[in-house]
Amino acid sequence: MNNRITLVLFLASxxxxxxxxxxxxxxxxxxxSIITISGENFSSNSSTNxxxxxxxxxxxxxxxxxxLVVTVxxxxxxSPVSVYTNGLYASSS
Incomplete structure (x- = not known):
């Protein structure tokens, strides 16, 4: 049973x-100001960003x-700008 749970969690990640x-x-x-952050792998659900x-x-x-369209x-x-989506992180340089 534990192996199945581990496998499911691994595949989901x-x-x-x-x-x-x-x-x-x-x-x-x-x-x-209203700014636009362009990138990849954001969520279309605003509440998860x-x-x-x-x-x-x-x-x-x-x-x-x-x-993402946001207000400063x-x-x-x-700067820096950081984005968290689904528990994962990105930051501007």
Whole structure:
């Protein structure tokens, strides 16, 4: 029984790909600016994505598998931007 559970968990982990951040537009913005994060392996369900600017959470306005539209939170720097999706992590450089 334990071997079956381990196998199922292992196979499920292979099906979830790590998110990547390819582009952030605009490159610079003020607090409360709306920006678009383009990449891969985001969730189309906004509630399963979390976006941080220098550790402060952003409000996600819209999400697809390849794009997140968010507002820059108050009191933050524009970089780094971090995205958590389905327990996996990506960060801008």
């Amino acid at each position: 292979l099906m979830i790909a790590q998110p990547t951040i390819d582009l952030i537009e605009p490159t610079f913005g003020e607090m409360e 979390t976006v941080f600017f220098s550790g402060l959470g952003a409000n996600i306005l819209n999400s697809t598998e390849n794009e 939170p108050h009191g933050t720097y524009y």
